[in-house]
Amino acid sequence: GIQVEQSPPDLILQEGANSTLRCNFSDSVNNLQWFHQNPWGQLINLFYIPSGTKQNGRLSATTVATERYSLLYISSSQTTDSGVYFCAVGFSGTYKYIFGTGTRLKVLA
Amino acid sequence: NAGVMQNPRHLVRRRGQEARLRCSPMKGHSHVYWYRQLPEEGLKFMVYLQKENIIDESGMPKERFSAEFPKEGPSILRIQQVVRGDSAAYFCASSLGTDSGNTIYFGEGSWLTVV
Numbered sequence: 001g002i003q004v005e006q007s008p009p010d011l012i013l014q015e016g017a018n019s020t021l022r023c024n025f026s027d028s029v030n031n032l033q034w035f036h037q038n039p040w041g042q043l044i045n046l047f048y049i050p051s052g053t054k055q056n057g058r059l060s061a062t063t064v065a066t067e068r069y070s071l072l073y074i075s076s077s078q079t080t081d082s083g084v085y086f087c088a089v090g091f092s093g094t095y096k097y098i099f100g101t102g103t104r105l106k107v108l109a
Numbered sequence: 110n111a112g113v114m115q116n117p118r119h120l121v122r123r124r125g126q127e128a129r130l131r132c133s134p135m136k137g138h139s140h141v142y143w144y145r146q147l148p149e150e151g152l153k154f155m156v157y158l159q160k161e162n163i164i165d166e167s168g169m170p171k172e173r174f175s176a177e178f179p180k181e182g183p184s185i186l187r188i189q190q191v192v193r194g195d196s197a198a199y200f201c202a203s204s205l206g207t208d209s210g211n212t213i214y215f216g217e218g219s220w221l222t223v224v
Contacts, residue, residue, distance in 0.1 A: 031211050041198060043152075043215040050210075086151065088213075095140060095204065095211050096165055099152040 002026055004089050004100040011105045013077050021072040021103045023087035031090030031097065032063055034072050038083045046072070046085075077107045111136050113203050113216035114183075121222045128188040128195070130219045134203030141184045142202040142213060143176060152200060158184060159206070191223045 003026040013019055025032075034046040047054050047061040049070065054061055058077075063070040070087055084104050088097040114133040122128050134141050139160050144152040154168040158178040169176065173191075178184040188195055198220050202213040 033212065035215075041218055041220075043200065043218075045212070045214065048210065048212045088152075090211060094157075094165065095206050096142060096154055096157045097202075097213055098154060099144070102151050 002091060002098055004087065004098050006085075006087060006100040006103050008103060009101065011103060013105065013107050015077060015079060015107055015109050017077050017107075018073070018075045019077060019105070021074070021085050021105075023070040023072070023089075023100050025068050025070075025087075025089045025091075025100075027068075028092045029065060029068075029089050030092050031095075032070055033088045033097065034061055034070070035086045035088060036081075036083050037086060037102075043086075050090075074105075077105075079107045079109050081105060082107050113201055113214055115199075115201050115216035115219050117219060118217065119220045119222070121224060122191045123224055124192055125190050128191050128221055130186040130188075130199050130201075130221070131183040132186070132201030132203075132216060133183040134201075135214055138203035138205055138214075140204045140206035140211075141178050142204075143184075143186050144200045144202065146198045146200060146218075148197070155186075188221075191221070193223050196221055196223045 032050045036044045051065045058075045060073045084102045087100045143155040156176045157165040173189045175187045198218045200218045202215045204213045
């Protein structure tokens, strides 16, 4: 069946470190988004990126749709980056999104 | 605030009562999605609706759960005869539903506690 898997499941960083989060998906996609769920539970849109590369400040993302993966890069991490990062994928033929398993990030001061 | 609005933010129900969660999509959005998040877990798709139509309810439990998105007013997720296992955060999202880019935006969630 349709699967969206993220790695690593957990990540602990020292403030200032860089990290790469990965999202693998099992089928062709029309839509892909990255979200940050902060410690208060809010889901914050980071990127809409079904293909290509985008950058926003210290964050950037790349999706290689033909190889069925997306990467989220966090540079110079800050404690406010802590939380859970989800990728969500919209597969061809549907507008609904399936969420990945998430990466729980903790950034230490 | 032009974002997705959910209410109530927190709801406590006794076992056997009904819970009604409301979602007003972003202005101009006609597609609504409901997701459930159990503690320490990811978001699970429940149902996808357009105005007056259920498009995909493949994630909805077969019993006690229903959803609607009437022509006028918010989308409603209704849980009848709640049980402790229904305790979760319920998130609503909306989108334009276009083929050229279907970005979804989430509300702040409704936290249901069943006691």
